[in-house]
Structures are given as structure tokens and as C-alpha cells.
Amino acid sequence: MQVRWEYLTPPEFKKLVKEEQICILPLGILERHGEHLPYGTDGLSVHAIACRAAELEPCVVFPTYWFGQGHEASCFAGSVNFPPRLLYEMLEVLLDQIARNGFKKIVIFSGHGGNSHFLDYFAMTQLDREVDYTLYILRGAGKRQLALADMWETKYGHAGEEETSQIMAITPEGVVKLEQQVYEEPILPRMDLTQQVPGVHSGLWWYAKYPLHVTESPSHATKEKGERMIEARVLDLADRLRAIKEDKVLPSLQQEFYERVRRVPEGD
Structure with missing residues (x-):
């Protein structure tokens, strides 16, 4: 089943929008991940997971959006950072454009830990304007992902065993270059x-x-570990998509909030 926005034909796209009305926005960053992993590690992982989960719980997956908060990596070659105001405005406009195509629920699925504070603030500020869609920002690991904690020889770390294993599992042979990991x-x-x-x-x-x-x-990373972790994350995401599709609480609260905002000039 085709779920990628950029690969869908108009009839396929319209059918998915009408039937599901939900779109996933994979959010990454372009930043250094040691000497052995590609700059696009974060975006590559969440896009691959989103596409596989969307095949289980049908929805449209937007192309990877590479521009998040990555200022802590600006001292390294290969990083790309936008001024904060532009970064914020671009994401807001992008969500509006996704919604303009008929989506009533938009899910931001971020693969970069550094996006978390930015997305928290972004979500709060969206209460200042009325939109015709509900925004869901995914947080935390799912139960299947957490169940694999004992599989790792070392605890999770940026560009470490777990992240390296996952990129081994989703990218072609030779993308991960462990021979270039030169640090003790x-x-x-x-x-x-x-x-x-x-x-x-x-x-x-x-x-x-x-x-x-x-x-x-x-160096403790393996493709096999990565495949197990990717599968767990796919199933966890599919569970969340199913819950989001069924959710009526957030849309209802959003409308209630908007109505109260409109009454503020009257002294509510």
C-alpha cells in the first residue's frame, strides 16, 4: 500500500484523505552523528518507521522535514540551522498547508531529541490561533521499544549502539561506516x-x-538489533495512530477552548 505523499497519485491521495484524514510529519535534523553515521540519521529513522506504521494503520506520510532545533550542533560541519523565528514560522505554515489538503489530524513524529523543547513551546503557542485541524506531537518510547531495553550492551546514547543499529537496519549496505568510529x-x-x-x-x-x-x-551495534528495534517502534507507532484516529477528546477540547477565547472580549 502506497502511503508516501510524494509517491501518491491524485486518486490515491484523495482516497486516503477522505477515508483517514490523518497525516504524519516525520521531523528530523541535519547534524553530526559521530564519524560513522550519516547527517540525516534522525530523519531517516522516523520516516522509515512512519511509512511502515502507516501501512498497518493507513494514513499519509509527508516527506521528511529536515529543519528542527539543532543549535547545539552548529559547531560541526554538516549542520543546518535556521533562525528561531523562521524555523517556527516555516513549521506553522507547513502544518497549515497540510491541513489545507483536507487533513483533520496532523501527527508530528520527531527523531531528534533536541526538538523536544522547541515542539513543547510550539504546541503551546498554537493555542493563540484557530485552525481546522488537531495537532498531535508524539512523545516518549512505546511499550515494545521499552521491552527491548535489556538487548543493549550499553545504555542509549546519541550515535551510540542503539541508534547505529537502527540505521544499519533501514539504510543500504555501506551507509554506516563503523571503521570510521575512531574514538575510545x-x-x-x-x-x-x-x-x-x-x-x-x-x-x-x-x-x-x-x-x-x-x-x-x-561498535556494539548490529543490524539484527536494529531490525528488532525498528519493528518494535513500528508497532508502537501503529498503536498510537490507531488511538489518534479514534480520539475525540482533543478535538472537542480544542473547540471548547476556541469558544472561550472568542468570549474573552465579553468578559468571560
């Missing part, structure tokens, strides 16, 4: 800023911990 393993945190300056947060917190932008032990 395990790659441990350099320092924790919360211990250096207690009670203070800084945008340098990640760089302070991992100045190489890679963690733990990538």
Missing part, C-alpha cells in the same frame, strides 16, 4: 553543567557532556 569507547560524559553551576540551565549543557557529539559504544 565507551564515550562518557565530559562534565555535567548542573554539577558545575548548580541550579542553572545553559544551552551548552549537551556540548559540555559530549563535545564529540557521539556517546557510549557504537
Whole structure:
């Protein structure tokens, strides 16, 4: 079953919109993932998972959107960052354009941890305007993904064993180049800023911990581990899509909120 927006023909597209009215937006980033993984690691993984999940729970998958919050990687070649205001406006316009095509529910599926704070703020600010769709931003690992925690020899880390395994599973042979992983393993945190300056947060917190932008032990990765993890994430996402399709609570709350906003000038 074809689910990718860019591959669908008009009859196929219209049928999916009419029957399902839901679109997934895979959100990644272009940033360094050590010396051994491609810059597009985050977007590649969530797009592949979204496409497979959409075959189980039919919906349209938008092409990977590469522009998220990645300022912590701006000291490395290969990173692409937009000014915050432009980044925000582009995402808002993109969602409106997706909705213009008939989608009533839009799901943002981010593969980059650095997008989390940006997306939290973005979601709150969307309450300031009325739209004719409901936005769902996926958070946290699903039950099947969590059940595989004991499979890993090292704990999860950026460009580490788990992420490297997944990219091995979804990309062609030779994309992952473990022979280029030149750093001594395990790659441990350099320092924790919360211990250096207690009670203070800084945008340098990640760089302070991992100045190489890679963690733990990538060399423990295998394609087989990656395939198990990808399958678990696909099934978890399909469960969430099913729940989103059935959800009537968020759309109802959204309309209630809009009605109260309209009454503010009257003193409500």
C-alpha cells in the first residue's frame, strides 16, 4: 500500500484523505552523528518507521522535514540551522498547508531529541490561533521499544549502539561506516553543567557532556538489533495512530477552548 505523499497519485491521495484524514510529519535534523553515521540519521529513522506504521494503520506520510532545533550542533560541519523565528514560522505554515489538503489530524513524529523543547513551546503557542485541524506531537518510547531495553550492551546514547543499529537496519549496505568510529569507547560524559553551576540551565549543557557529539559504544551495534528495534517502534507507532484516529477528546477540547477565547472580549 502506497502511503508516501510524494509517491501518491491524485486518486490515491484523495482516497486516503477522505477515508483517514490523518497525516504524519516525520521531523528530523541535519547534524553530526559521530564519524560513522550519516547527517540525516534522525530523519531517516522516523520516516522509515512512519511509512511502515502507516501501512498497518493507513494514513499519509509527508516527506521528511529536515529543519528542527539543532543549535547545539552548529559547531560541526554538516549542520543546518535556521533562525528561531523562521524555523517556527516555516513549521506553522507547513502544518497549515497540510491541513489545507483536507487533513483533520496532523501527527508530528520527531527523531531528534533536541526538538523536544522547541515542539513543547510550539504546541503551546498554537493555542493563540484557530485552525481546522488537531495537532498531535508524539512523545516518549512505546511499550515494545521499552521491552527491548535489556538487548543493549550499553545504555542509549546519541550515535551510540542503539541508534547505529537502527540505521544499519533501514539504510543500504555501506551507509554506516563503523571503521570510521575512531574514538575510545565507551564515550562518557565530559562534565555535567548542573554539577558545575548548580541550579542553572545553559544551552551548552549537551556540548559540555559530549563535545564529540557521539556517546557510549557504537561498535556494539548490529543490524539484527536494529531490525528488532525498528519493528518494535513500528508497532508502537501503529498503536498510537490507531488511538489518534479514534480520539475525540482533543478535538472537542480544542473547540471548547476556541469558544472561550472568542468570549474573552465579553468578559468571560
